[in-house]
Amino acid sequence: MIYGNKERRTQVWLCGAHFINDIYTGVLNPIMPFIAEQVRISMPIATIILSCSHIFSSLLQPYFGFFADKMRKRAFIFWGLLSTALFISLVPTAKHIPLMILFIILGSIGSSLFHPQSLGFVVKFSETDSVKNMGIFIAMGTLGFSTGPLVSSSIAQFFGLSKMPVMACLGVLWALLMFSCVPKFSKSESKPLEFSLKQAFVDILSNRKLNILNIIAMLKSLITTSCSILLPFLWKAEGYNKFQIGAALFCFLFLGGIGSLLSPKAEQKIGTANVFYISMIVTFPMMLMFMFTYKTMPLLSFVIFALMGFVTMFATPITMSMAQKVLPQYKSIIGGFINGFSWGIVAIAMSMIGYIAQATSIVPVLVVISIIPAICSVLVKYLFAENK
Template structure:
């Protein structure tokens, strides 16, 4: 492999997998999502400091996630036509500024500003880094999305542990150290950004029709996209109940301390990361439609048992649920790419945007519901969401793609 300044050149983009590029974007996603997860992970700290209600925390999550949801598709569409070398580094830099504002915030208004800045940074980084990982993986699209997403999900899983170990003990201002550490990845992102821009421009100039699908009728494509959106709704609405309120559920039902509840949250999020890592290759092997059906529906029996489980079995079931339900997401993304060829950036932006948007809306709604009906009732209601996986049986059957 020919290397220039530590980055593979575009000459062999389609001859194999560029592990260096995958490593850089995966690491960047890991760091970005650690920073993003800290906002949710320190909710117990913020709740005590600013006397926040569940509804206020839910609205803070909604603002953060909806900002990401709205911006990501726009970034994906724009960078499909105008790839920017410095975009990934610029996105991470904005997130770091948001972390600084969060670490020094003295009011609910400043918390909102911090959430918006962090969301803006993530919105720029996510679709471009995901597209770069797709380009770097050649035809192994399931692998590409699994590797890329697992970096972010491991970061999301580690966030609560870091919050419990450092922020709970040393206070809100200790967040700033995480931002300073994130600065170290920016030079690597600049190099990866150069490779991404050159590769995308070369592909556009020489092989504009490289992505082929099975030639489905327009209505079948529309139905397929609708079902994929429904699967994203089911998955992320349920997972949002964990990322935003699982610690409060455990503390309310089992009277455990904050630090221990964060360990349970880490176990769930780590299972999510492993599920995503396994989901892409499994989808490549057994078929995307089969994997989506098994993943969403397969979580159903365990989600229905969770509200009635003891603390021990709650921990076990949450790990099983996290792994099972998360296997679907990289396959959903790859399926959407096959339905809409030659618009990779736009598809990634829209699908990731929808994922964040669903998470934000659900956090706000569940927060309001928790204030009125109690946090334990929320988990009883959400346990039925995986039943929506039945609709995945109606996904169109795709021929093997040449992506």
């Protein structure tokens, strides 16, 4: 049995909400080259716009996590999912850049509202194995993120960008049903907690172990984000259509979700440190293989790219679970840092990376990016220094 009897209903609804919310966060990447063509903007500008999406969906998560921990209300998971579903679905229909950016910002803020509180709820409502439950929850989000490109590219390819708003229906319906299916805080728990935002941030940012885990999360999100944003432009230039690009991203992110799902079992067999080492080091040789095959052996390059997703996200649930155990009183805030802040920092960097990729070439830039986690894998040993 995956869940205990008392936790099953809540965990299923939270995992379902994570899957659906992250469908919307993944819809723009494969169709952005075609949206850019529609509104007549270049790849660097499109990269900046996509970076805005990641910034507003990520950098604000620690702050929303603070209020979620302090207020002890369920509101963030409902309104977050509603906002993400409604506004992201409207982005492809926007004919003017300011309106498109507004829709992206509002939808991304919705995702930023949803994630930290839902991450805290997974631990709060876990009766059995919180690491296993976190692995399932993160895997469902990754699978949703992988499904987004497939759904959006299919709708865009066969029905047109103007039909994208129909995607909002699923998110709105699930958010409304969660009102009755996710438990409220008990009366004793519903009293606001007394701690300050400054104190929480000082405690988190002064903790060496959490800083290392944040760096690891940033490096893995750097690989995922740079591949998801830049490679659709490469494939469009190579002549691939919307559906083919969406299918490639789906495979990459879907196998990433499988990696997250298998991660807790792998941790038991090979050890936590080895899971981190595999996730951080193996990406580099795989990116090299992709570079040498994407023109001459495209099918093999797609297989390599998909397996790269598995490796990149292999350590994601372990990173989150380990971080939340360091300072358990700040579960939602730490969830916001690992799952959000790290992605936001990478999104800021992507604005510059987009210009570099256009000035040079996309694939060599990705190879250089993949070297960074391999070099920084030396940090893993410091996670276990205290235990020794």
